[in-house]
Every structure is written in C-alpha cells, then in structure tokens.
Amino acid sequence: MAMEKVTVAGGGVLGSQIAFQSAYCGLDVTIWLRSEGSIGRTEPKLDRLLTDYLADIDAMEAALTEARETGEAVPAKVWALGIADTDDFDADACRERARHARESLKLELDLAAAVADADLVIESMAEQEEAKVEFFKRLAPLMPEKTIVVTNSSSLLPSKFTKWTGRPEKYLALHFANTIWHNNIAEVMAQDKTSPASFQAVVDFAASIRMQPLPVHKEKAGYLLNSMLIPFLFSGMDLYVNGVSDPESIDTAWVRGTGAPKGPFQILDTVGLVTALNIVEPYCKVPGFLAPYNFKGIRQMLKEKVDAGETGKAAGQGFYRY
Amino acid sequence: MAMEKVTVAGGGVLGSQIAFQSAYCGLDVTIWLRSEGSIGRTEPKLDRLLTDYLADIDAMEAALTEARETGEAVPAKVWALGIADTDDFDADACRERARHARESLKLELDLAAAVADADLVIESMAEQEEAKVEFFKRLAPLMPEKTIVVTNSSSLLPSKFTKWTGRPEKYLALHFANTIWHNNIAEVMAQDKTSPASFQAVVDFAASIRMQPLPVHKEKAGYLLNSMLIPFLFSGMDLYVNGVSDPESIDTAWVRGTGAPKGPFQILDTVGLVTALNIVEPYCKVPGFLAPYNFKGIRQMLKEKVDAGETGKAAGQGFYRY
Numbered sequence: 001m002a003m004e005k006v007t008v009a010g011g012g013v014l015g016s017q018i019a020f021q022s023a024y025c026g027l028d029v030t031i032w033l034r035s036e037g038s039i040g041r042t043e044p045k046l047d048r049l050l051t052d053y054l055a056d057i058d059a060m061e062a063a064l065t066e067a068r069e070t071g072e073a074v075p076a077k078v079w080a081l082g083i084a085d086t087d088d089f090d091a092d093a094c095r096e097r098a099r100h101a102r103e104s105l106k107l108e109l110d111l112a113a114a115v116a117d118a119d120l121v122i123e124s125m126a127e128q129e130e131a132k133v134e135f136f137k138r139l140a141p142l143m144p145e146k147t148i149v150v151t152n153s154s155s156l157l158p159s160k161f162t163k164w165t166g167r168p169e170k171y172l173a174l175h176f177a178n179t180i181w182h183n184n185i186a187e188v189m190a191q192d193k194t195s196p197a198s199f200q201a202v203v204d205f206a207a208s209i210r211m212q213p214l215p216v217h218k219e220k221a222g223y224l225l226n227s228m229l230i231p232f233l234f235s236g237m238d239l240y241v242n243g244v245s246d247p248e249s250i251d252t253a254w255v256r257g258t259g260a261p262k263g264p265f266q267i268l269d270t271v272g273l274v275t276a277l278n279i280v281e282p283y284c285k286v287p288g289f290l291a292p293y294n295f296k297g298i299r300q301m302l303k304e305k306v307d308a309g310e311t312g313k314a315a316g317q318g319f320y321r322y
Numbered sequence: 323m324a325m326e327k328v329t330v331a332g333g334g335v336l337g338s339q340i341a342f343q344s345a346y347c348g349l350d351v352t353i354w355l356r357s358e359g360s361i362g363r364t365e366p367k368l369d370r371l372l373t374d375y376l377a378d379i380d381a382m383e384a385a386l387t388e389a390r391e392t393g394e395a396v397p398a399k400v401w402a403l404g405i406a407d408t409d410d411f412d413a414d415a416c417r418e419r420a421r422h423a424r425e426s427l428k429l430e431l432d433l434a435a436a437v438a439d440a441d442l443v444i445e446s447m448a449e450q451e452e453a454k455v456e457f458f459k460r461l462a463p464l465m466p467e468k469t470i471v472v473t474n475s476s477s478l479l480p481s482k483f484t485k486w487t488g489r490p491e492k493y494l495a496l497h498f499a500n501t502i503w504h505n506n507i508a509e510v511m512a513q514d515k516t517s518p519a520s521f522q523a524v525v526d527f528a529a530s531i532r533m534q535p536l537p538v539h540k541e542k543a544g545y546l547l548n549s550m551l552i553p554f555l556f557s558g559m560d561l562y563v564n565g566v567s568d569p570e571s572i573d574t575a576w577v578r579g580t581g582a583p584k585g586p587f588q589i590l591d592t593v594g595l596v597t598a599l600n601i602v603e604p605y606c607k608v609p610g611f612l613a614p615y616n617f618k619g620i621r622q623m624l625k626e627k628v629d630a631g632e633t634g635k636a637a638g639q640g641f642y643r644y
Contacts, residue, residue, distance in 0.1 A: 177578075177579060183578065183579070184578075185574065185575060185578045185579065187575065212574060212578065214567065214571040214574060214575050215567055215568070215571055216566055216567050216571075217565055217566060217567060218564070218565055218566050220561070220566045223575075224561060224566070224567055224571065224572055224575035224576075225575045225576065225579040225580075227557055227560075227561055227566075228554060228557045228558055228561075228572075228575070228576055228586065229579070229580065231553050231554065231556075231557045232550060232553065232554045232557070234553075235549055235550045235553045235554070236550055238549075239542070239546060239549055239550075242540065243539055243540055244538055244539060244540050244542045244546070244549075245536065245537055245538050245539060245546055246537070249536040249537055249538075249546065250546055250550075252507065252534060252536055253507065253509065253536050253545075253546035253547045253550070254546075254547065254550055256499075256505065256506075256507045256534065257499065257505070257507065257547040257551070258547075258551065258582065258583075258584070258589070259582070259583045259584070260580065260581070260582040260583070261580075261581045261582070262580070262581070264550065267580070
C-alpha cells in the first residue's frame with residue numbers, strides 16, 4: 001500500500017521538515033497542531049523551509065553548472081539528496097515542487113479531522129513521555145483501520161507507547177536527522193509487535209520521500225547512529241578525564257588516524273555540552289554498564305564546563321573557542 | 323637536548339620508515355639489524371622508500387602547480403606532510419634530501435657500535451615479548467648515559483619492559499602509524515617512571531622529524547587512536563550480531579550521520595578480519611569488561627567469516643566484495 005495521505009503531529013523543527021519534505025515529494029500532507037499559537041509558530045518555519053529549499057536549489061544548480069564545466073565532482077556538501085539526484089536534476093521542476101509543497105501543506109487543529117483518512121501518522125512532538133502518552137490515547141480511537149503510526153522519538157523507546165496506540169502491529173519508529181533534505185537518512189525501527197508488512201510499508205514510505213531507509217529490526221536505544229556515536233564520545237572523554245591526553249590531541253588522533261572530519265570533542269562542541277551531560281547522567285546510575293569508562297569523571301568534567309557557560313560551539317566556547 | 327644521533331633497532335616496515343624519515347629530516351641515523359639476512363631484506367625496503375618519496379614529491383609538485391593555476395586547494399591525499407608543508411615546498415631540495423637520506427643511512431650488525439653515541443634508540447622490532455626483553459637486556463649496558471630509549475610497540479604496554487632498559491626515567495613509547503611520511507602522527511606515551519624531561523625530548527624529536535606529536539601522559543593500551551577505534555568497532559559489530567541491522571545499513575548510518583569516510587565494517591574489511599578476531603579474543607575472557615557488548619557473538623561471527631576465507635579487502639571479500 002502506497003502512503004499518500006500523511007499526517008504529521010507536531011510542527012517543531014523536525015515535524016516541519018518531515019511535513020515539508022513529504023509534500024515536496026508529492027504527498028498529501030496535514031500538520032496537526034495543538035493550538036492557534038502553534039499555528040503562529042509553525043507557519044514561519046514552513047516559509048523558512050521554502051526559502052531554504054529554493055536557496056539550496058540555486059546553489060545546486062550553480063555547482064552542477066560549474067562541475068560540468070570543470071569536469072570535477074559536485075561538492076557533496078552543496079548537494080541536497082532529499083531534493084534531487086545529481087544525474088536527474090531539473091532545477092525549475094524542483095523549484096516548482098518546493099513552492100507547491102508550501103502551498104499544499106494543510107495545518108489542522110482538529111485531530112479527528114487531521115487523521116480521518118491518513119495512511120500514515122508521524123508523531124513528532126516534544127520528547128516528553130506523558131505528553132506522548134496523552135497524544136496516543138487521544139489518537140488511537142480516531143484513526144481508520146488502515147493507518148500506520150510512527151514515532152520520531154530519539155530518546156524514548158517506542159515500546160513505551162505501544163499499548164496506547166491501539167494497533168501494536170501497525171506501530172513503529174521512524175527517526176530522522178536534522179535538515180532532512182540534506183541528511184536524508186531515516187532509521188526505521190520495529191518494536192517487538194510491529195508486523196513485517198508495516199515495517200516494509202514504512203521503509204517504502206521513507207524511500208518515497210527521498211530518504212535512505214536504514215532498517216533497525218529490533219528496538220535499540222539510540223537506533224544505529226547514536227548506538228555507535230555515544231560509546232565513541234565516551235571513549236574520547238574517558239581519555240581526557242583520566243589524564244591520558246588533552247581534547248586537541250585526542251581529536252587529532254581520530255581525525256588523522258581515520259580521515260573523519262571531526263574528533264569527539266569537536267563533535268561534542270557541535271552537539272552542545274548540555275545535551276552531552278544529559279546523555280551521561282543515566283550511565284552514572286547503572287553500575288557496571290559500559291564498565292571501563294569513568295562516567296563520574298566525565299559527568300564532573302562536563303558539569304564544570306556547563307556551569308562555566310562553556311556549552312559548545314553555539315556558545316562560542318566549548319572544548320574549543322569559536 | 324636536541325636529538326642528532328638516532329639508532330633504530332629493526333628494519334621492518336615501520337623501522338625502515340622511521341629511519342628513512344629521520345634521515346630525511348637531517349638526523350644521523352643508524353639501523354641496527356640482527357643478521358646479514360636482515361641487511362639483505364632491509365636494503366630493498368630503503369631503496370623502495372626513496373622511490374616512494376621521490377614519486378610523492380613529483381605528485382606534490384604537480385598538484386601544487388595545478389592548485390596555483392586553478393586557485394583550488396591541493397588535495398589532502400596527495401600531500402605528504404612528512405615531506406614538506408604546502409606553503410614552504412621546494413621540490414628540488416626535497417628530492418635532494420630524500421637522496422641524501424638514502425645514502426646517509428648506516429646499517430650496523432654490532433649493537434654496541436650502533437648505540438655507542440646514540441641520543442635516541444627506537445626499538446621497532448617484531449611484537450614478541452620475549453624477543454623484546456632479550457633485546458633490552460642486551461641493549462641496557464651498551465648505551466651511554468645520555469641515551470633515551472623508546473619502544474614503537476603497538477600492543478605490548480611499555481611498562482612490560484621498563485626494568486630491562488636499565489633507565490626507567492629515560493624510557494617511554496613512541497608509536498607511529500604506517501606510511502609515516504603521509505600519516506605523520508606520533509603518539510608519545512609515558513610509563514609511570516618516565517621523567518618529564520625525557521617525555522618532552524621525545525615530543526620534540528617527533529616534531530623535528532615532521533610528525534605531529536600526540537602526548538599520552540599515562541600508559542594506556544591502544545594509545546589514543548585504538549582506545550577510541552576498538553570500542554567504536556565493537557559497537558558497530560554488536561548491532562550486527564544482535565540482529566539489530568546489517569553491515570551496510572550500519573556503515574551508512576555512520577558515514578551519513580558523521581561525514582566519516584568509512585563505517586565500522588568498511589574499516590574492519592581494510593584492517594582485516596584476522597586482526598579483528600585477535601583483538602576480540604581477550605575481551606571474551608574478561609567477564610564484564612565493556613559489559614554491554616556481545617563479545618562471544620562478535621567472536622563467533624568473525625570466526626565464521628575468517629574460516630570461510632572472507633578476511634577482508636585484501637582477500638577480495640570481507641563484509642563487502644571487492
């Protein structure tokens with residue numbers, strides 16, 4: 001079953017992007033919002049997304065023209081794979097699709113109306129467990145039988161909400177990265193009651209909105225990326241707090257040794273140290289989990305920097321000065 | 323104290339490179355070898371290094387000329403920072419230095435003669451504990467008092483050999499990556515008796531042969547790079563052996579999510595699965611170490627691939643086909 005009618009619940013940073021990208025790919029998209037106030041905050045986000053898409057299409061057109069003249073490859077950074085492939089790029093058609101996406105997006109305050117004929121409902125609300133439970137409770141009786149429902153939650157496991165959806169076999173997680181038209185990966189994660197047919201339908205939906213679907217067959221905190229990124233960041237911080245070396249040398253070892261663009265401390269500065277501190281907290285409470293790392297030392301180090309206002313790149317000072 | 327006379331013990335892949343690079347940077351370098359047979363194996367390695375340096379200097383000259391014409395940056399891959407900086411590159415002078423390095427390198431079978439006036443002895447022999455102990459025992463009484471001695475060991479902790487060196491405060495580790503004139507990082511690692519002066523002298527020596535010195539103030543198995551790389555590879559393999567996802571999706575999540583050139587399975591294929599299996603073994607024997615990872619599952623998975631001859635990129639088949 002192809003997904004044609006999509007309802008995104010929540011108009012935050014990612015909710016807006018998911019809705020815009022789905023509409024850009026020709027789907028019939030409704031954003032459900034809680035209040036008139038939410039509409040006032042979401043409309044400008046959608047306007048801004050149209051501006052961003054158009055600016056990126058311009059940049060892609062210019063880069064492709066230059067690449068064809070010089071015979072060089074188009075810089076990967078410029079190209080938004082969510083917008084088009086390099087070998088099948090019609091800038092005017094893309095502009096038209098982006099404008100149509102903005103016009104076609106429907107904002108709706110009535111949840112029953114928003115999901116009345118939805119093939120897919122994408123929950124993309126704030127990361128608050130109780131608010132999500134309330135939402136799924138309200139949503140469950142309103143959806144038609146056909147509807148598949150996914151959560152975009154990053155840190156709360158989807159199984160926390162299964163029973164409130166009323167349709168365990170048609171419920172799973174679909175996790176996007178920020179700026180989805182550039183970072184076009186979508187982790188599709190089952191919980192233990194998800195049916196193979198629903199899983200496949202969501203994989204197909206992700207591909208249909210130009211995402212690279214990454215199948216995650218079992219529930220896993222952190223999906224794929226964070227399951228690797230978090231232990232990696234811990235291993236770097238552990239070297240530092242144990243006095244083995246300094247952030248700059250540790251970053252240099254990683255960057256020079258693996259060819260990666262950033263080492264752990266450069267990534268932490270970008271993510272922000274407040275987020276890092278929130279991630280470390282639970283590990284401090286589970287004795288023996290990831291046993292060799294000095295989590296208490298890591299927490300203390302991060303806390304001192306956060307308390308000093310050195311919270312990362314956005315603050316102008318983290319492990320590095322910006 | 324500047325290091326002028328350097329003795330490299332061992333003419334293997336890295337020993338040859340360290341000796342050649344040190345001579346390239348103008349130092350007085352002797353390679354100590356165990357036998358006439360070793361001389362026969364080492365001479366061609368040094369000839370080959372001269373050829374490689376000269377070819378790289380040609381490539382750098384061509385790339386720099388092109389970059390100056392187009393206004394583009396020189397591709398990082400082409401540039402060997404161990405040979406020269408981009409903004410201070412005299413190709414002819416570099417060629418002359420490389421030829422002089424090859425001519426000036428002394429090969430010596432007599433250990434006493436080889437180290438009689440050495441400022442620095444670099445142990446770069448096979449990774450066999452007993453052979454290294456024997457070497458340090460022989461070496462200890464032959465060195466003048468001024469000599470600092472370092473081990474290039476990757477997997478054996480330097481403290482295993484401290485007592486055999488006869489000079490704990492002047493003994494530490496200096497760890498290079500392969501193709502040191504390109505991968506010009508050098509991890510300088512103290513053991514707990516190393517004096518600050520010796521540590522600094524080796525940091526300065528590394529810089530003097532155009533390496534980026536990475537200080538490792540405390541003994542740490544894996545130095546900096548492998549202390550991060552190994553847990554990272556485990557986290558990726560753990561996702562696979564627990565049925566969470568497949569190697570290709572896991573690699574895609576990492577590459578797309580972080581901008582790195584390779585994901586864990588692409589790195590494992592390059593390193594080789596036999597090496598990976600050897601690294602996993604000890605973790606299987608320490609219950610609770612890096613507790614959350616399924617080491618037995620990881621070992622079993624690697625063993626099956628190794629037994630099937632699918633040992634990585636060099637074999638044409640690892641997690642991917644080449």
